[in-house]
Amino acid sequence: MSFANILKEYENFDFQNYFENVTDEMILTSIEKKELNKFDFLNLLAPKAKNYLEKLAQKAHKITVANFGYTINLYLPIYVSNYCSSNCLYCGFSKKNKIQRKKLSLEEVEIEAQEIAKSGIKSILFLTGESRKVTPLSYLCEVAKILKKQFSFVSIEVFPMSQDDYKKLFKAGVDGLTIYQEVYDKKVYQQVHVSGEKSNYDYRLETPQRGAEAGFRALNIGTLFGLGDIKKEAFFSGLHASYLSNKYLECELGLSLPRINDAEGHFKPNTILDDVTFVQIMCAYRLFLPRVEINISTRENAKFRDNLLGICATKFSAGSKTEVGGYTKARTEPQFEISDKRQSDEVIQRIQSLGYEPVYKNWESI
Amino acid sequence: MDILKIGNKEFSSRLLSGTGKFRDKNDIKKMLEKSGSQIITVALRRVNLENPIDNILNYIPKHITLLPNTSGARNAKEAIRIAHIARVAGCGDFIKIEVIHDAKYLMPDNEETIKATKALANDGFIVLPYILPDIVTCKKLEDAGASAVMPLGSPIGSNAGLQTKSLIEMIIENSNIPVIVDAGIGLPSHAAQAMEMGADAVLINTAIATASSPALAARAFSLAIEAGRTAYLLKLQEQSKYANASSPLTGFLNL
Ligand code: SF4
Numbered sequence: 001m002s003f004a005n006i007l008k009e010y011e012n013f014d015f016q017n018y019f020e021n022v023t024d025e026m027i028l029t030s031i032e033k034k035e036l037n038k039f040d041f042l043n044l045l046a047p048k049a050k051n052y053l054e055k056l057a058q059k060a061h062k063i064t065v066a067n068f069g070y071t072i073n074l075y076l077p078i079y080v081s082n083y084c085s086s087n088c089l090y091c092g093f094s095k096k097n098k099i100q101r102k103k104l105s106l107e108e109v110e111i112e113a114q115e116i117a118k119s120g121i122k123s124i125l126f127l128t129g130e131s132r133k134v135t136p137l138s139y140l141c142e143v144a145k146i147l148k149k150q151f152s153f154v155s156i157e158v159f160p161m162s163q164d165d166y167k168k169l170f171k172a173g174v175d176g177l178t179i180y181q182e183v184y185d186k187k188v189y190q191q192v193h194v195s196g197e198k199s200n201y202d203y204r205l206e207t208p209q210r211g212a213e214a215g216f217r218a219l220n221i222g223t224l225f226g227l228g229d230i231k232k233e234a235f236f237s238g239l240h241a242s243y244l245s246n247k248y249l250e251c252e253l254g255l256s257l258p259r260i261n262d263a264e265g266h267f268k269p270n271t272i273l274d275d276v277t278f279v280q281i282m283c284a285y286r287l288f289l290p291r292v293e294i295n296i297s298t299r300e301n302a303k304f305r306d307n308l309l310g311i312c313a314t315k316f317s318a319g320s321k322t323e324v325g326g327y328t329k330a331r332t333e334p335q336f337e338i339s340d341k342r343q344s345d346e347v348i349q350r351i352q353s354l355g356y357e358p359v360y361k362n363w364e365s366i
Numbered sequence: 367m368d369i370l371k372i373g374n375k376e377f378s379s380r381l382l383s384g385t386g387k388f389r390d391k392n393d394i395k396k397m398l399e400k401s402g403s404q405i406i407t408v409a410l411r412r413v414n415l416e417n418p419i420d421n422i423l424n425y426i427p428k429h430i431t432l433l434p435n436t437s438g439a440r441n442a443k444e445a446i447r448i449a450h451i452a453r454v455a456g457c458g459d460f461i462k463i464e465v466i467h468d469a470k471y472l473m474p475d476n477e478e479t480i481k482a483t484k485a486l487a488n489d490g491f492i493v494l495p496y497i498l499p500d501i502v503t504c505k506k507l508e509d510a511g512a513s514a515v516m517p518l519g520s521p522i523g524s525n526a527g528l529q530t531k532s533l534i535e536m537i538i539e540n541s542n543i544p545v546i547v548d549a550g551i552g553l554p555s556h557a558a559q560a561m562e563m564g565a566d567a568v569l570i571n572t573a574i575a576t577a578s579s580p581a582l583a584a585r586a587f588s589l590a591i592e593a594g595r596t597a598y599l600l601k602l603q604e605q606s607k608y609a610n611a612s613s614p615l616t617g618f619l620n621l
Binding site for chain 1: 390413440467525572575576
């Protein structure tokens with residue numbers, strides 16, 4: 001069954017009613033369980049489960065230590081272009097925004113890469129706005145090849161493509177694919193993705209699968225909190241990750257929990273994900289999916305990130321710049337405002353002082 | 367002396383350790399001292415020759431035998447590739463093959479593991495394959511040139527002990543190469559049990575690395591392994607005592 005069909009099964013699901021009927025006992029049972037099913041997951045997302053947040057966090061921590069130890073994987077993002085042919089209401093790169101556009105030349109990519117490599121971190125995520133015209137597949141393949149010289153693990157966050165195109169990127173050295181559905185609620189999806197290729201909901205939904213089929217070893221997915229109903233979005237994200245990990249046993253799955261931040265365009269979020277609910281959702285992800293990577297970006301502030309580390313985060317971006325050319329020239333507008341503005345060495349020191357091992361390199365180019 | 371022989375090397379310790387999951391790489395050295403472990407497994411994916419602070423190899427004393435592993439390999443081809451990179455990186459000829467096609471439970475792929483073992487043993491590696499405990503696989507690995515087999519006790523990181531006890535017993539009973547129980551050993555008593563059953567060695571990583579004091583945990587495991595081994599040897603001795611009885615206990619009856 002496709003994931004789209006699974007989502008359909010929930011079209012008439014009364015989340016409100018389900019949550020109202022969740023009892024304390026159900027929540028406690030779900031926390032104690034070894035293998036959680038989707039209803040257990042839902043129980044942990046219920047508003048009432050907030051009363052057991054400490055218990056939930058303790059369990060999440062325990063599972064994380066068993067599976068990942070006291071380690072945190074590090075990566076850095078590099079923005080190679082902010083050209084975009086889509087108009088997404090919440091994004092600073094939207095074509096509607098009158099910002100300075102920039103695409104790095106291959107020489108510039110090389111220079112930025114060298115600058116980033118000085119941090120010692122061997123994992124990199126390269127991002128573009130979604131413009132097939134300005135940043136076509138051939139360009140992306142070249143960028144991948146350049147980055148692969150300095151970094152052992154290269155991931156992409158670019159426009160969705162076909163399996164064949166992904167195969168070319170895989171051959172060029174790309175190891176991982178990050179693709180956020182942004183919002184699983186189709187109605188909201190159509191509202192915020194006004195025009196451009198990104199307005200194709202179904203094509204985007206099946207993107208992680210095409211990536212897995214093409215051979216990528218890591219998939220990172222998630223919803224952008226602030227667009228749809230918070231709990232439903234969390235539930236569908238978890239379900240999606242579970243679906244993919246079951247279908248593609250060989251792929252490492254990662255979940256991110258981006259929430260809307262100030263960006264150019266000043267989009268007012270439809271929903272607000274507060275800190276308490278953030279932690280609740282993150283822990284619910286961990287209990288439901290013990291081996292999934294939980295990726296926390298610099299959208300979150302330093303103090304909050306440091307605290308999440310002790311619960312169940314396993315992956316951090318460090319010293320991120322969200323402008324194109326940000327590591328060397330910092331000329332353009334950022335895609336979103338980062339909150340954790342520390343340099344990578346500061347982040348690393350802090351991780352160590354918290355009793356965790358920062359992992360600079362977690363893959364070998366083979 | 368009770369010696370464990372793997373490939374061309376001899377060891378007095380039967381505790382194999384690992385470098386993963388520590389909160390501080392400096393704890394690795396202390397752990398090795400306290401446990402007496404002489405073999406340590408290192409994921410090649412974590413070996414970072416360019417960055418001395420991050421490079422795990424810099425935290426391992428020179429007299430310890432490195433057992434690089436192919437963690438992250440999804441098939442035989444990738445495992446073989448990683449083994450060769452490890453050799454070039456200076457990690458020696460020992461290789462622990464981990465082919466994992468299942469990122470959810472981290473179960474090894476026995477079929478691909480056999481393929482990789484054959485190729486690497488042919489290339490002169492000392493191959494220690496990590497497997498689901500299956501006697502048929504073990505026999506095929508022996509034929510393929512493996513220097514030991516490493517059946518799992520329970521899933522990696524689960525600390526659930528010897529969930530596969532009866533399958534491992536079969537292997538111990540029939541194997542002509544050392545049997546090293548790997549993964550899932552959460553308590554010293556689990557390790558003792560494996561050794562008492564006749565395992566030749568035990569590999570422990572998570573339970574030591576994630577303990578509040580890795581050094582103390584290492585000591586506890588090493589004592590348990592010694593206890594289990596001694597108990598096993600005693601059992602052997604008692605069995606052979608009857609086999610060699612020079613004066614039968616019922617001799618006086620003139621039967
Ligand atoms: S979210 Fe992506 S596709 Fe949409 S405007 Fe921003 S960069 Fe373009």
